[in-house]
Amino acid sequence: MPKVFILILHWQKYDITRECLESFKKLDYPNYKIVVLDNASSNDSARRLEQEFPQNLFIFNKENKGYGAGMNPGIKYALDNGADYIFLLNNDVIVSKNDFLVRLINLMESNKKVGIAGPKLLFRDMTYQRSYRNYFFSIALGFWAPEKVFIFFRKIFGILPKDNITHKVDWLNAVALLFKREVFEKIGLMDERFFLGAEDVDLSLSAKNKGWETWYCAESELVHLSFVSHDNEGGAGYDKYWIESTILFLEKHYSKITVFVIRFLIVLGLFLRGLQWSILGLFNQSYFLRAKNFFRISYFSLIIRPRFANK
Numbered sequence: 001m002p003k004v005f006i007l008i009l010h011w012q013k014y015d016i017t018r019e020c021l022e023s024f025k026k027l028d029y030p031n032y033k034i035v036v037l038d039n040a041s042s043n044d045s046a047r048r049l050e051q052e053f054p055q056n057l058f059i060f061n062k063e064n065k066g067y068g069a070g071m072n073p074g075i076k077y078a079l080d081n082g083a084d085y086i087f088l089l090n091n092d093v094i095v096s097k098n099d100f101l102v103r104l105i106n107l108m109e110s111n112k113k114v115g116i117a118g119p120k121l122l123f124r125d126m127t128y129q130r131s132y133r134n135y136f137f138s139i140a141l142g143f144w145a146p147e148k149v150f151i152f153f154r155k156i157f158g159i160l161p162k163d164n165i166t167h168k169v170d171w172l173n174a175v176a177l178l179f180k181r182e183v184f185e186k187i188g189l190m191d192e193r194f195f196l197g198a199e200d201v202d203l204s205l206s207a208k209n210k211g212w213e214t215w216y217c218a219e220s221e222l223v224h225l226s227f228v229s230h231d232n233e234g235g236a237g238y239d240k241y242w243i244e245s246t247i248l249f250l251e252k253h254y255s256k257i258t259v260f261v262i263r264f265l266i267v268l269g270l271f272l273r274g275l276q277w278s279i280l281g282l283f284n285q286s287y288f289l290r291a292k293n294f295f296r297i298s299y300f301s302l303i304i305r306p307r308f309a310n311k
Contacts, residue, residue: 001030001031002031002084002085002105002109003031003032003033003082003083003084003085004029004031004032004033004083004084004085004086004087004101004105004178005032005033005035005074005077005078005081005083005085005086005087006024006032006033006034006035006087006089007035007037007071007074007075007078007086007087007088007089008020008021008034008035008036008037008089008090008091009037009039009067009070009071009090009091010036010037010038010039010041010045010046010049010091011038011039011040011041011064011070011091012041012042012043012045013045013091013092014043014045014048014049016091016092016225017036017045017049017091018049018052019094020089020091020092020093020094021034021036021049021052021053021056023094023095023096024095026095026098027095027098027100027101028098028099028102029099029101029102029105032101033056033057033081034053034055034056034057035056035057035058035059035074035077035078036049036050036053036056036057036058036059037058037059037061037070037071037073037074038058038059038060038061039061039064039070040060040061040062040063040064046058046060057077059073059074059077061073065192065195066192066194066195066196067174067190067194067195067196067199068189068190068191068192068193068194068199069190069192071088071190072189072190072192075184075189075190076189078181079181079184079185083181084180084181085105085108085178085179085180085181086178086179086181086184087101087176087177087178087179088174088176088177088178088179089175089176089177090174090175090176090224092224092225092226093175093176093222093223093224093225094124094222094223094224094225095222095223096122096126096221096222096223097220097221097222099220100119100220100221100222101178101220103119103217103219103220104117104118104119104178104217104220105178107166107215107217107219107220108178108180108215111213111215113211113212113213114180114212114213114214114215115179115180115182115183115207115210115212115213115214116172116177116178116179116180116183116203116204116207116212116213116214116215117172117177117178117214117215117216117217118131118132118172118173118175118176118177118178118214118215118216118217119131119176119217119220119221119222120163120164120216120217120218120219120220120221120222121173121175121176121221121222121223121224122221122222122223122224123223123224123225123226124223124225126223128163129224129226130163131172131173131175131176131216131224132169132170132171132172132173132216133169133170133171133172134169134170135170136170136171136201136204136205136253137262138170139171139198139201139246139249140246140249140250140262140265140266141262141265141266141269162216162218163218164218165218166215166216166217166218166219167215167216167218168213168214168215168216169214169215169216170204170205170208170214171200171201171203171204171205171214172200172204172214172216173200174199174200174203175222175224176222176224177200177203179203180212183207183210183212186207186210186212187203187206187207187209187210190203191252193248194245194248194249195241195244195245196241196242196245197241197242197244197245197246198242198245198246198248198249199245201249202249202252202253205253239293239296239297239300240297240300243266243297243300243301243304244304246266247259247263247266247301247304250262250263263301266301267298267301267302270294270295270297270298270301271294271295271298273294274291274292274293274294274295274298275291276291277290277291277294278291
């Protein structure tokens with residue numbers, strides 16, 4: 001039976017990570033090891049968890065350099081200790097079905113081309129949460145066509161969603177990603193220049209360039225609490241990281257002219273969304289705050305140079 005290392009990045013939120021770890025007691029898979037990586041929490045939450053869950057391994061990062069840098073020590077440990085699979089998991093995920101891991105592994109064992117796979121994600125109320133995309137550019141242009149727009153046109157043209165169908169995709173949300181060890185052996189560790197955001201797209205595209213496929217497994221399910229693990233600064237913090245990481249992703253993988261065009265579309269799209277919410281704010285003042293946020297990140301998209309950009 002394949003050996004799986006489950007890597008969970010923890011930062012500050014004791015209750016969230018505890019619920020995640022507690023839920024793994026129902027997992028119906030014998031050959032796994034949980035590695036909790038504390039990303040330099042400023043409180044004692046990780047030490048408390050270490051005492052409560054002594055069966056798990058805890059690694060304490062000295063600095064918080066972001067998601068990829070936080071996960072890399074765990075990936076190294078897993079590779080050095082005989083991992084067949086490495087599962088990157090957010091700490092705000094709850095095991096809802098005891099066979100989720102078996103189903104993911106069965107998919108990957110049955111198709112040698114599958115290097116990355118992820119489960120269906122659900123909100124706590126068990127409603128569906130979209131976790132895959134079919135175009136790499138969607139990370140940069142998703143705000144031009146929100147999910148509600150796709151749902152509307154699918155209904156108009158009678159296109160059935162594939163949310164309950166296991167299929168090949170371009171990329172999956174980094175909330176829950178299972179990797180064959182060979183993927184990391186070929187593409188290397190996570191790019192630590194991405195502080196938060198775009199790591200999932202970068203991993204899938206890098207793997208694709210080495211001949212691997214990414215698949216969405218509808219038969220496997222997990223509950224994702226969604227953003228409760230982040231200190232979101234009222235939305236400002238995550239937006240900043242998302243913009244910076246998205247532009248870095250574009251600069252890493254595409255030509256300068258492509259980056260210029262997509263970046264222009266990002267700025268324009270965000271500005272137009274801000275204008276839209278400003279108009280709605282004339283009828284409901286609460287929308288002005290949303291408009292302000294779109295204008296702010298539109299300006300940030302225009303001026304930001306990603307840290308350590310290689311161009």
